[in-house]
Amino acid sequence: MHSRARRRWPVQLTVGAALVGVFVALGLVSLVWTPYDVESLDVAARLAPPGTDGHLLGTDRLGRDVLTQIMVGARNSLLVAVVSTTAALVPGVLVGLMTAASGRAVRETLSRATDVALALPGILIALVLATALGPGNATTMIAITAWFVPVMARVTIGPARQILAREFVEAARAGGRGTWFILMRHVLPNIGPVIIVQTSLLFASAILIEAALSYLGVGAQRPTTSWGMVFNEAQAVVGEAPSLVLIPGVIMVVTVLGFNLLGDGLRAVLDPRQTTKAVT
Amino acid sequence: MAPLVDVGDLSFRYGTHQPWVLRSVSLSVPRGAAVGIVGESGSGKSTLIRVLCGLLTATAGAVTYAGRDIGDWLARHPRQFRRDNQLVFQSPASSLDPRMRVRRSVAEPVRALERRRVADDELASWLTLVGLDPSVLDRYPHQLSGGQLQRVAIARSLSVNPGVLYADEPTSALDVSVQAQVLNLLMDLRARLGLTLVMVSHDLAVVSRVCEQIVVMRGGAIVEAGPTAAVMHNPAAEYTRALVDAARAVSLAASRSAS
Numbered sequence: 454m455h456s457r458a459r460r461r462w463p464v465q466l467t468v469g470a471a472l473v474g475v476f477v478a479l480g481l482v483s484l485v486w487t488p489y490d491v492e493s494l495d496v497a498a499r500l501a502p503p504g505t506d507g508h509l510l511g512t513d514r515l516g517r518d519v520l521t522q523i524m525v526g527a528r529n530s531l532l533v534a535v536v537s538t539t540a541a542l543v544p545g546v547l548v549g550l551m552t553a554a555s556g557r558a559v560r561e562t563l564s565r566a567t568d569v570a571l572a573l574p575g576i577l578i579a580l581v582l583a584t585a586l587g588p589g590n591a592t593t594m595i596a597i598t599a600w601f602v603p604v605m606a607r608v609t610i611g612p613a614r615q616i617l618a619r620e621f622v623e624a625a626r627a628g629g630r631g632t633w634f635i636l637m638r639h640v641l642p643n644i645g646p647v648i649i650v651q652t653s654l655l656f657a658s659a660i661l662i663e664a665a666l667s668y669l670g671v672g673a674q675r676p677t678t679s680w681g682m683v684f685n686e687a688q689a690v691v692g693e694a695p696s697l698v699l700i701p702g703v704i705m706v707v708t709v710l711g712f713n714l715l716g717d718g719l720r721a722v723l724d725p726r727q728t729t730k731a732v733t
Numbered sequence: 734m735a736p737l738v739d740v741g742d743l744s745f746r747y748g749t750h751q752p753w754v755l756r757s758v759s760l761s762v763p764r765g766a767a768v769g770i771v772g773e774s775g776s777g778k779s780t781l782i783r784v785l786c787g788l789l790t791a792t793a794g795a796v797t798y799a800g801r802d803i804g805d806w807l808a809r810h811p812r813q814f815r816r817d818n819q820l821v822f823q824s825p826a827s828s829l830d831p832r833m834r835v836r837r838s839v840a841e842p843v844r845a846l847e848r849r850r851v852a853d854d855e856l857a858s859w860l861t862l863v864g865l866d867p868s869v870l871d872r873y874p875h876q877l878s879g880g881q882l883q884r885v886a887i888a889r890s891l892s893v894n895p896g897v898l899y900a901d902e903p904t905s906a907l908d909v910s911v912q913a914q915v916l917n918l919l920m921d922l923r924a925r926l927g928l929t930l931v932m933v934s935h936d937l938a939v940v941s942r943v944c945e946q947i948v949v950m951r952g953g954a955i956v957e958a959g960p961t962a963a964v965m966h967n968p969a970a971e972y973t974r975a976l977v978d979a980a981r982a983v984s985l986a987a988s989r990s991a992s
């Protein structure tokens with residue numbers, strides 16, 4: 454007698470989704486409401502510590518509300534991470550799949566090209582792009598996308614080749630299916646967990662890279678703000694107001710952790726071998 | 734009567750600088766016959782049936798199906814050729830996509846080759862034909878036993894009413910008791926559906942039980958071919974004699990341990 458096992462949600466999925474949910478909520482709420490305008494200055498209350506009346510997370514050296522900066526920064530991180538990771542995901546996976554399914558000569562050429570692209574220093578390329586295109590979110594997104602495409606392709610090639618060597622792929626060929634169908638309906642679903650986990654890791658990386666580029670001054674520009682920008686502006690007063698570094702730092706770490714846990718949880722949920730089992 | 738599958742001087746290698754896997758193989762498979770191909774690992778028997786069912790292309794020689802070259806079939810009528818030439822694989826666990834439910838896996842050849850959706854009743858009838866309960870339609874492969882998986886794989890191959898069923902070591906990955914069930918099923922299906930069966934195995938006993946003709950391969954070439962009774966009782970080649978002796982020794986040991 455067989456029965457389908459009851460679906461159990463992994464703890465990491467719940468925790469990851471909750472942390473990511475808070476991050477997304479912060480960014481989305483900032484579209485319609487923030488405690489103050491992002492550029493609003495309260496000079497009399499500059500460097501106010503967290504918990505100050507009217508400024509839950511305190512103020513920076515110009516008297517700007519830190520909670521507002523964090524909320525708008527979350528929105529900016531969300532935008533950059535979603536756009537750049539999604540833009541890299543589709544071409545990266547497609548290049549990886551095509552490479553895996555190609556003949557030896559084409560596969561070796563594309564694989565080495567991917568390796569070369571991976572060896573390029575991403576941050577330096579972003580800085581060069583910023584010089585050429587000017588600083589801003591668009592430059593950040595282009596730089597991150599260019600950085601992530603070969604990563605996604607490289608991650609796809611190995612697992613895709615393993616799946617292509619399985620007998621069910623040969624069975625699909627014997628059953629009249631062509632390469633494109635096999636890649637989309639057999640290979641992609643079977644490497645889905647790998648891609649999902651990698652996407653969640655890249656999403657987290659995109660948040661960190663965006664913060665780093667903004668910290669270096671080539672990312673987001675005023676009037677918008679970024680967590681990296683908050684870091685940059687806090688470094689001059691870190692002795693007087695360490696919370697200006699600690700608060701965005703902790704939020705960034707928790708957000709990245711959330712994406713990593715979410716990816717791990719999704720991998721478990723999306724694998725039928727882990728969610729259903731035979732009962733004899 | 735003209736053979737259904739005819740192979741003449743077939744040679745195959747995976748690349749220009751690779752060693753030959755098949756060397757000047759010639760054989761005929763009459764319509765409705767059961768032909769067994771036996772040989773040790775690396776003898777080229779699995780490669781041979783992959784060439785015969787169009788998964789690999791012959792490097793030299795001719796292969797015809799129903800009197801027409803299979804290259805011509807694949808160029809002009811690929812779906813009809815694929816429908817007529819189905820393959821059952823060695824490892825049932827590996828030959829079914831772990832992310833597809835049985836329903837989808839069994840329906841796949843019909844969807845691909847006949848371009849139509851398959852009703853549950855039709856799927857259920859194929860599963861019943863191979864001795865499975867239709868309730869397995871909603872299961873994933875990992876929820877089935879090895880014997881059940883091989884039955885699903887056979888049902889998938891039969892779903893397009895093939896002219897020839899190629900079976901590549903269909904029992905070697907199964908428990909001994911399940912092996913017998915699957916062999917009985919293949920014999921039963923062959924009788925009921927009038928299938929032409931080409932079965933590959935390293936086990937002469939298995940092949941001699943199911944097939945009326947045996948082809949013995951070694952090193953990519955045929956060393957002996959003929960009716961099963963003749964090959965088993967009067968083997969002409971030294972290698973075949975060794976295989977027959979080994980099969981008898983295994984059979985004797987098995988019957989002794991059973992008693």
